[in-house]
Amino acid sequence: MASWFCCGKVSNRSRRGKEQPTWRVFSLKELHSATNNFNYDNKLGEGSFGSVYWGQLWDGSQIAVKRLKVWSNRAETEFTVELEILARIRHKNLLSLRGYCEEGQERLIVYEYMQNLSLHSHLHGHHSFECSLDWNLRMNIAIGSAEGIVYLHHQARPRIIHRDIKSSNVLLDSDFKARVADFGFAKLIPDWATHVSTRVKGTIGYLAPEYAMLGKANESCDVYSFGVLLLELASGRRPTEKLSSTVRRSIVDWALPLVCEKKFSEIADPRLNGNYVEEELKRVVLVGLMCVQDLPEKRPTMLDVVELLKGESRDRFSHIENSDMFRNPLAAEINNGTSLTDDRLDCISEEKELERPLRENAEL
Known part of the structure; x- marks a missing residue:
């Protein structure tokens, strides 16, 4: 299946004047040994x-090993796609x-292996009670992840859309x-294409x-997801939070009325203690809300997002701050919940992240 990968066809295309990342083919025996036979105590997520x-x-x-759960054509495709993307970037x-x-x-x-696991684990999971993410770290994470997505959208050839930007x-x-x-x-997007039509994931x-x-x-779909990530x-x-068994309220619908009332302190994570x-x-917060506008053409690009987060465009930020979308709290409160029905959940997953203490990361 992945013989194209072994032959280096993709890896050669990924160079483009840069040093080739080091990767190799592992044996199953080697990975069994490294993970203690994929022991449950070694499971990260x-x-x-x-x-x-x-x-x-x-x-x-130290390494992190993603293991296919059940072989299928669909899973095989995702495996191949991820390898091809990783070989390019x-x-x-x-x-x-x-x-x-x-x-x-x-x-x-x-x-x-990433020693501090995922952003999700620090905001909502195993490490959330430790309050290890101070404000300076959060800003660095926001800007760093945005710069990674800028590479995918504006520097990789062909362009790459991630389609699953989230805290985990x-x-x-x-x-x-x-x-x-x-x-x-x-997904890879050719230079001539404006979008790809695909099954929703x-x-x-x-x-x-x-x-x-x-x-x-x-x-712009990645931009929207990143806007949610910024608010998070x-x-x-x-x-999202459940308001009832069938209705959820999005973080956007929660944050926008508070912004319209200039109550930014009520948006800040209480664990920051001010x-x-x-x-x-x-x-x-304002950049996040600009990213999640319903009309994709109104959203900034990720290049714009990095510039705004770094505070490098004061005039533009002032224009955003005075935007009409932040002036009408009543309009912001109209859409206070999003109903999600079961027939969409075959393609769209819940956020289910398993974080393990991993021997309390004793090695770290």
């Missing part, structure tokens, strides 16, 4: 593809490929620097409306 395990190679280096804010394994029906991808796909290294990960749903709460309803995906990062809240830079908080 679980998703639609399968499970991710911590491992340690013979030389002492190299950026300090994108997760790097260490290698892969393909033996029988076993499909495994080997990555760098933003991993954190030993210095809490962000690495965008998980390219199983990614992603996670509830992060999906752009035009993509969720029509299956039309382009860079600032507030510590999940992308220790944040007010101007930066306002910047993150």
